[in-house]
Amino acid sequence: MLPKRYDFFETTGDVGILVYGRSLNELFQNGGLGLFDIITDVKEIIEIEKDVELKCDSLERLFINWLNELIFLFDAEGFVARKINVNVSQKNEIFSLDAKLMGYYFDEERDEKKLLIKAATYHGFYLKENAEGFETKVLFDI
Amino acid sequence: MEEKKYSISAVRINPYTLKIPKGSIPHMKVDGVIYIDEALERYLEEEALRQVANVATLPGIVKASIAMPDIHTGYGFAIGGVAAFDMEEGVVSPGGVGYDINCGVRILRSNLTKDDIKKHMSNLVENIYYNVPSGVGSKGKLKLSARDEKAVITKGAVWAVEEGFGDREDLAHIESGGCLEGADPEIISNKAYERGRGQQGTLGSGNHFLEIQYVDEIYDEDAAYKMGLFKDQITVMIHTGSRGFGHQVCTDFIEIMHRAIKKYNIHLPDMELACAPIESPEAKDYLSAMKAAANYAWANRQCITHWTREAFLSVLGMSPKELGLKLIYDVAHNIAKVEEHIVDGKKKRLMVHRKGATRAFPPNHPELPDIYKSLGQPVIIPGDMGRASYILLGSQLAMENTFGSTCHGAGRVLSRHQAIKRAKGRSIRDEMSAKGILVKSAGRETLAEEMSEAYKDISEVVDVVHSAGISKKVARLKPLGVVKG
Numbered sequence: 001m002l003p004k005r006y007d008f009f010e011t012t013g014d015v016g017i018l019v020y021g022r023s024l025n026e027l028f029q030n031g032g033l034g035l036f037d038i039i040t041d042v043k044e045i046i047e048i049e050k051d052v053e054l055k056c057d058s059l060e061r062l063f064i065n066w067l068n069e070l071i072f073l074f075d076a077e078g079f080v081a082r083k084i085n086v087n088v089s090q091k092n093e094i095f096s097l098d099a100k101l102m103g104y105y106f107d108e109e110r111d112e113k114k115l116l117i118k119a120a121t122y123h124g125f126y127l128k129e130n131a132e133g134f135e136t137k138v139l140f141d142i
Numbered sequence: 143m144e145e146k147k148y149s150i151s152a153v154r155i156n157p158y159t160l161k162i163p164k165g166s167i168p169h170m171k172v173d174g175v176i177y178i179d180e181a182l183e184r185y186l187e188e189e190a191l192r193q194v195a196n197v198a199t200l201p202g203i204v205k206a207s208i209a210m211p212d213i214h215t216g217y218g219f220a221i222g223g224v225a226a227f228d229m230e231e232g233v234v235s236p237g238g239v240g241y242d243i244n245c246g247v248r249i250l251r252s253n254l255t256k257d258d259i260k261k262h263m264s265n266l267v268e269n270i271y272y273n274v275p276s277g278v279g280s281k282g283k284l285k286l287s288a289r290d291e292k293a294v295i296t297k298g299a300v301w302a303v304e305e306g307f308g309d310r311e312d313l314a315h316i317e318s319g320g321c322l323e324g325a326d327p328e329i330i331s332n333k334a335y336e337r338g339r340g341q342q343g344t345l346g347s348g349n350h351f352l353e354i355q356y357v358d359e360i361y362d363e364d365a366a367y368k369m370g371l372f373k374d375q376i377t378v379m380i381h382t383g384s385r386g387f388g389h390q391v392c393t394d395f396i397e398i399m400h401r402a403i404k405k406y407n408i409h410l411p412d413m414e415l416a417c418a419p420i421e422s423p424e425a426k427d428y429l430s431a432m433k434a435a436a437n438y439a440w441a442n443r444q445c446i447t448h449w450t451r452e453a454f455l456s457v458l459g460m461s462p463k464e465l466g467l468k469l470i471y472d473v474a475h476n477i478a479k480v481e482e483h484i485v486d487g488k489k490k491r492l493m494v495h496r497k498g499a500t501r502a503f504p505p506n507h508p509e510l511p512d513i514y515k516s517l518g519q520p521v522i523i524p525g526d527m528g529r530a531s532y533i534l535l536g537s538q539l540a541m542e543n544t545f546g547s548t549c550h551g552a553g554r555v556l557s558r559h560q561a562i563k564r565a566k567g568r569s570i571r572d573e574m575s576a577k578g579i580l581v582k583s584a585g586r587e588t589l590a591e592e593m594s595e596a597y598k599d600i601s602e603v604v605d606v607v608h609s610a611g612i613s614k615k616v617a618r619l620k621p622l623g624v625v626k627g
Contacts, residue, residue, distance in 0.1 A: 115278065
């Protein structure tokens with residue numbers, strides 16, 4: 001059985017995710033999948049591929065920027081990712097992310113409308129290493 | 143009632159005010175002041191209290207870090223927060239405005255009574271639902287070209303009126319005339335433009351709504367008369383903001399401010415308070431982008447107003463004159479503005495942040511349009527979809543005590559999941575219908591998440607600001623038809 005990828009949590013006004021990963025790559029992948037799970041019931045459809053590249057001088061900010069990039073892709077283009085492959089690397093002080101997203105465009109008539117996410121926030125945010133790998137907690141503005 | 147205990151010091155100084163004295167947490171530059179009575183204090187979260195104290199540590203904050211009775215935990219700033227900063231020593235914080243820049247409310251009056259539209263309600267709600275796009279992933283009817291979008295963000299509601307959405311007369315009934323000058327299109331990221339392109343003229347989701355209401359109670363006959371309000375009259379309330387455009391502007395600038403705090407050596411108790419000195423290039427760029435998003439929001443509410451008028455005209459088969467669906471006022475409740483206030487007896491220009499708080503200027507304030515000079519500024523306070531909303535007026539006490547600000551809404555008490563759990567086995571739609579309220583929503587769980595019990599009772603919130611004198615009740619409105627995302 002695969003280990004758990006993410007759990008949802010709530011505050012009075014908003015929704016967040018606790019993300020787990022045996023590696024950093026898996027942590028970023030699972031964070032992305034969890035995010036789309038808040039927006040809609042993700043379907044088994046792969047019609048579109050997208051590449052994302054990001055750089056940042058902090059791993060924590062890279063994670064928030066990554067989620068905000070996915071929020072942008074949904075909000076601007078209606079893109080939903082079914083499958084995500086991420087490669088995170090570090091050179092000197094700079095963290096780089098290369099991702100391949102596979103999925104489809106949201107269809108208003110066909111697809112489930114769950115929650116609209118405005119942004120990933122830094123409120124109560126952490127990203128840490130633990131015995132199983134990595135864990136992070138992010139609250140979204142809904 | 144037993145006094146509530148918190149891990150940081152908070153003292154009740156009068157029936158409507160709780161004070162967090164300077165020193166309650168390290169580096170506080172001013173006191174924290176929360177307008178709340180003992181009854182509403184039962185909902186006050188420890189974390190929200192701490193956020194009010196955290197804001198009091200920011201550089202250049204003046205007088206007090208203030209919060210309204212609809213306070214709840216936010217990001218960095220508490221929702222319901224007001225903070226004003228010295229123009230030389232102070233900062234601007236995107237978190238003090240929020241992701242939904244110029245989220246706000248407008249209210250329209252009509253010549254109709256409740257009885258006039260009783261048999262048309264279902265048609266009206268359906269027509270509005272189909273003409274005003276709403277919900278997750280919804281596409282707007284307007285496809286803006288790059289040039290149009292630049293016009294939207296520099297001209298705001300003025301752009302909408304020029305394009306035929308509403309009348310010139312509407313503009314005098316909008317805070318700041320529906321346009322903040324100084325929005326530089328060059329500052330805006332491509333991402334913000336892309337998110338905004340298809341979302342102009344859309345309601346959004348979550349707590350945003352469009353309601354057909356009626357005037358259920360009048361508290362101030364004279365003011366109501368002057369505002370064109372009468373008992374049992376139909377009104378329309380629209381609550382939405384700057385959509386993806388504003389969310390992206392805030393996201394972009396929180397990242398920029400994270401770099402700025404290192405550059406300017408600012409120490410913060412919470413990363414979401416990221417900010418920059420008012421005179422810095424980062425702050426200037428943010429303010430310019432914020433104005434662009436504020437303008438996007440005013441244009442948005444103006445377009446939606448136009449389609450609402452069209453829906454009423456087509457369903458009721460009336461002339462615009464017979465219908466008389468006119469804007470009373472439109473207020474922003476997530477914004478930062480430069481305003482003049484008296485501090486220690488001296489007139490001072492300040493950067494006032496309102497995060498889930500409404501401007502509430504008194505009679506004769508120079509920023510008020512002529513029509514409201516003698517009355518004071520109309521304040522619009524939406525409640526949950528099942529209970530009520532209010533129209534208030536700004537006051538001199540607000541000017542003296544809260545930088546001319548008051549509350550903005552009810553505030554949630556149940557999380558979405560708790561609400562869904564409580565709604566299990568019930569039909570919220572039927573319950574609403576039994577109360578005479580028709581609802582139409584796009585999202586699967588929206589009605590359960592947004593049910594009345596998920597929110598504080600708006601009347602309790604409004605009674606605090608009224609009794610504390612920071613605004614004055616004019617009328618209570620009750621919902622008849624609700625469109626939600």
